[in-house]
Amino acid sequence: EVQLLESGGGFVQPGGSLRLSCAASGFTFSSYAMTWVRQAPGKGLEWVSGISSSGVSTFYADSLKGRFTISRDNSKNTLFLQMNSLRAEDTAIYYCTSKGGGYWGQGTLVTVSS
């Protein structure tokens, strides 16, 4: 059974940092490009970042302006998202997905507030 299990979300003050993790199982993680998608409360889906299967190539939404860094550890079947300089508008559920959306995690909630 395919599983993507996100962790690392929580409550943080503006300007703070969080590191999200996504543990993958049930498929050949190292063969898949992966992405992070977020959903602000009551809003639609927004793509945040993507990474190639090898980890060599990374991609980001323009709106992030260099604050987030995606990475992966294929030896541990884990995807990461380092989020710095967090803002209130980053408040959302963050989902780990395979590129093309075949696999989704259950999401982890990030709340940025003072």
Next chain:
Amino acid sequence: DIQMTQSPSSLSASVGDRVTITCRASQGISNYLAWFQQKPGKAPKSLIYAASNLQSGVPSKFSGSGSGTDFTLTISSLQPEDFATYYCQQYDSYPITFGQGTRLEIK
């Protein structure tokens, strides 16, 4: 960036109806188009990939078609569990982009 325009934004239908949702890309994306269903409080669920391929376990009442810039998702014989929000997504090129969603409600 490729813009995905999804229509309608909301749709009211009855149990047993057949409905169609459309998604238009601002430039050609071949068949790199996916459809998702999302219910309140739940993660999105993949329905269709590569424009017309049904994900494993998804009932055949869902079907997708299109290529290039124009795509459709059709749901036949609506059942109560089908009332949800539906999104399209292009994954032809980065940044990956979503349609704004279609909220399917019971009439």
